[in-house]
Amino acid sequence: MAVLLLAEVNNGELALDATAKAVTAAKALGDVTVLCAGAHAAAAGEAAAKIDGVKKVLVAEGESLGHRLAESTADLIVSLAGDYDHIVAPATTDAKNVMPRVAALLDVMVISDVSGVVDADTFERPIYAGNAIQTVKSRDPKKVVTIRTSTFDAAGEQAAAPVETVAAPEASGLSEWVEDKVAESDRPELTSAKIVVSGGRGVGSEENFALIEKLADKLGAAVGASRAAVDSGYAPNDWQVGQTGKVVAPDLYVAVGISGAIQHLAGMKDSKIIVAINKDEEAPIFQVADFGLVADLFQAVPELTEKLG
Amino acid sequence: MKVLVPVKRVIDYNVKVRVKADGSGVDLANVKMSMNPFDEIAVEEAIRLKEAGKADEIVVVSIGVKQAQETLRTALAMGADRAILVVAADDVHQDIEPLAVAKILAKVVEEEQPGLVLAGKQAIDNDMNATGQMLSALLGWSQATFASKIDIEGDHALVTREVDGGLQTIKVKMPAVVTVDLRLNEPRYASLPNIMKAKKKPLDEKTAADYGVDLTPRLEVVKTDEPPARAAGIIVGSVDELVEKLKEAGAV
Numbered sequence: 001m002a003v004l005l006l007a008e009v010n011n012g013e014l015a016l017d018a019t020a021k022a023v024t025a026a027k028a029l030g031d032v033t034v035l036c037a038g039a040h041a042a043a044a045g046e047a048a049a050k051i052d053g054v055k056k057v058l059v060a061e062g063e064s065l066g067h068r069l070a071e072s073t074a075d076l077i078v079s080l081a082g083d084y085d086h087i088v089a090p091a092t093t094d095a096k097n098v099m100p101r102v103a104a105l106l107d108v109m110v111i112s113d114v115s116g117v118v119d120a121d122t123f124e125r126p127i128y129a130g131n132a133i134q135t136v137k138s139r140d141p142k143k144v145v146t147i148r149t150s151t152f153d154a155a156g157e158q159a160a161a162p163v164e165t166v167a168a169p170e171a172s173g174l175s176e177w178v179e180d181k182v183a184e185s186d187r188p189e190l191t192s193a194k195i196v197v198s199g200g201r202g203v204g205s206e207e208n209f210a211l212i213e214k215l216a217d218k219l220g221a222a223v224g225a226s227r228a229a230v231d232s233g234y235a236p237n238d239w240q241v242g243q244t245g246k247v248v249a250p251d252l253y254v255a256v257g258i259s260g261a262i263q264h265l266a267g268m269k270d271s272k273i274i275v276a277i278n279k280d281e282e283a284p285i286f287q288v289a290d291f292g293l294v295a296d297l298f299q300a301v302p303e304l305t306e307k308l309g
Numbered sequence: 310m311k312v313l314v315p316v317k318r319v320i321d322y323n324v325k326v327r328v329k330a331d332g333s334g335v336d337l338a339n340v341k342m343s344m345n346p347f348d349e350i351a352v353e354e355a356i357r358l359k360e361a362g363k364a365d366e367i368v369v370v371s372i373g374v375k376q377a378q379e380t381l382r383t384a385l386a387m388g389a390d391r392a393i394l395v396v397a398a399d400d401v402h403q404d405i406e407p408l409a410v411a412k413i414l415a416k417v418v419e420e421e422q423p424g425l426v427l428a429g430k431q432a433i434d435n436d437m438n439a440t441g442q443m444l445s446a447l448l449g450w451s452q453a454t455f456a457s458k459i460d461i462e463g464d465h466a467l468v469t470r471e472v473d474g475g476l477q478t479i480k481v482k483m484p485a486v487v488t489v490d491l492r493l494n495e496p497r498y499a500s501l502p503n504i505m506k507a508k509k510k511p512l513d514e515k516t517a518a519d520y521g522v523d524l525t526p527r528l529e530v531v532k533t534d535e536p537p538a539r540a541a542g543i544i545v546g547s548v549d550e551l552v553e554k555l556k557e558a559g560a561v
């Protein structure tokens with residue numbers, strides 16, 4: 001069986017962690033060819049060739065592929081699809097944008113957010129905000145799948161696999177990129193960080209979020225947030241953890257001033273160790289916490305920051 | 310411009326989901342069902358476009374069981390003008406896959422000729438996040454997913470999208486399919502007089518067969534399980550004890 005895997009490429013750079021985790025899932029399906037597409041993608045292709053288990057890399061460069069516009073990226077994948085049984089990508093927002101479009105163009109269903117590969121046709125995926133795990137068997141001739149990266153380990157390194165170039169499609173003329181607002185940060189990336197410290201509505205303001213950030217920096221952690229904290233403007237949207245935000249599974253997740261709604265738990269309950277700090281002992285977050293501290297966060301968080309390390 | 314909004318009837322987001330003991334699925338008998346929260350946001354956005362003079366008619370459509378009528382009435386009470394119910398299942402436990410939904414929606418689009426389709430980014434039951442993108446592909450239209458801001462300017466729309474790295478703004482040619490994210494707006498509640506008025510608004514009933522779409526699922530549900538439970542934790546008495554426990558566990 002042959003697998004085409006769409007690598008996550010941002011501004012010409014390979015998102016190694018997400019791509020290498022998807023490779024782990026894809027290896028179980030067959031021989032993996034990685035596709036790196038973008039306005040610039042050659043460097044990403046070189047990096048992808050060194051992910052353990054990759055047999056070949058295809059690089060497609062062209063203006064039409066810049067900024068991952070769904071229409072032309074989907075056209076590219078469809079033009080290559082004939083040679084493959086599976087088309088796979090890490091379940092990033094880019095892939096969630098593109099892959100259902102690819103599936104519809106191929107007249108097959110997409111299988112989103114796969115958390116387990118049973119066999120070449122059968123996959124596990126969480127439904128109802130992770131409150132149930134469904135096993136589905138595809139009857140389609142080709143499988144289009146996105147991989148929930150938090151449940152797979154990243155593949156290691158190998159000697160570089162061969163890299164080939166393929167032509168970029170014409171621009172679709174349907175959509176064009178205008179601007180990106182990307183928050184620059186020296187902190188680890190949320191979905192690959194070993195430790196995540198998240199703040200919720202209990203933190204109370206954007207200024208107070210500095211408490212969360214200080215604790216995170218002390219731990220070398222990424223910063224996350226609940227939807228309530230993002231909606232209230234305490235934190236940017238790309239920090240949201242949950243059913244509709246990012247799914248994380250770090251070694252340590254610290255939830256501060258977060259009540260533990262199912263939609264939030266959906267994004268973090270596979271973390272190895274969960275710490276909850278909340279002044280309400282009835283808060284549902286304590287039901288999933290390994291270590292719970294019933295305390296006022298404004299006292300507990302600075303004290304914790306000081307006493308760690 | 311006419312705006313088409315597909316709305317899905319799903320388990321209410323506050324309901325604790327129960328997996329059936331025989332692994333055949335999630336128990337939906339006698340549980341509260343509501344409009345998918347993302348679809349409320351889509352309906353609200355359509356109403357705001359109408360209030361701003363950018364849309365003149367809002368048509369809502371739902372595909373599923375007959376009871377999806379209630380969901381459509383809710384949308385009509387919020388301010389949609391007209392509804393189409395496509396009956397495609399006779400049991401609530403029978404869900405229609407996004408590909409089949411998108412194929413039916415494509416036929417509805419052919420008939421209705423909207424200038425814009427506003428859908429939810431995902432349905433909170435199956436979390437597939439697919440229908441809008443699939444519809445856009447079938448129509449050969451432009452697509453903008455996960456919208457937190459939509460500005461319609463003549464023959465194109467400027468859409469700000471919530472993406473992993475932050476926010477991205479793209480310009481899409483109309484007609485377009487746009488899927489909406491949580492921060493686009495806060496949906497209004499329907500007032501009692503509007504709920505009464507909604508009862509008189511037109512609701513057309515069709516069947517999937519009217520559109521000639523094959524609903525045979527491509528994915529066979531083999532089983533549905535409870536997720537693995539977490540082992541019970543402990544409540545620590547102080548920050549010192551927390552630090553000690555974390556060190557013992559090798560977490561810091």
Ligand SMILES: Cc1cc2nc3c(=O)[nH]c(=O)nc-3n(C[C@H](O)[C@H](O)[C@H](O)COP(=O)(O)OP(=O)(O)OC[C@H]3O[C@@H](n4cnc5c(N)ncnc54)[C@H](O)[C@@H]3O)c2cc1C
Nearest residue numbers: 200201202226227228242243244245257258259264279297
């Ligand atoms: C369709 C849909 C999708 C959603 N997706 C997501 C998602 O992806 N992610 C997400 O997070 N949510 C999501 N939500 C929202 C979710 O339902 C909750 O509303 C949200 O998670 C609540 O955030 P919170 O815990 O910060 O706020 P709250 O529930 O208000 O909790 C605040 C907590 O802070 C505690 N607190 C207050 N002051 C202090 C103090 N001084 N010290 C200590 N503790 C304090 C309180 O006791 C309380 O437990 C979604 C909702 C819907 C309907």
Ligand SMILES: Cc1cc2nc3c(=O)[nH]c(=O)nc-3n(C[C@H](O)[C@H](O)[C@H](O)COP(=O)(O)OP(=O)(O)OC[C@H]3O[C@@H](n4cnc5c(N)ncnc54)[C@H](O)[C@@H]3O)c2cc1C
Nearest residue numbers: 315372405406428429431432435436437438439440526528
């Ligand atoms: C109890 C249960 C039983 C199931 N049984 C089967 C089975 O027997 N066979 C099988 O193959 N699959 C089955 N499934 C899986 C299911 O068919 C798909 O996985 C599911 O349809 C995923 O799509 P979604 O609704 O999450 O769509 P999404 O793509 O996440 O929905 C996005 C948006 O599309 C629009 N939309 C979606 N659906 C509709 C609709 N019906 N009407 C109007 N607008 C809509 C809305 O605007 C919505 O916000 C079952 C699922 C459950 C929970």
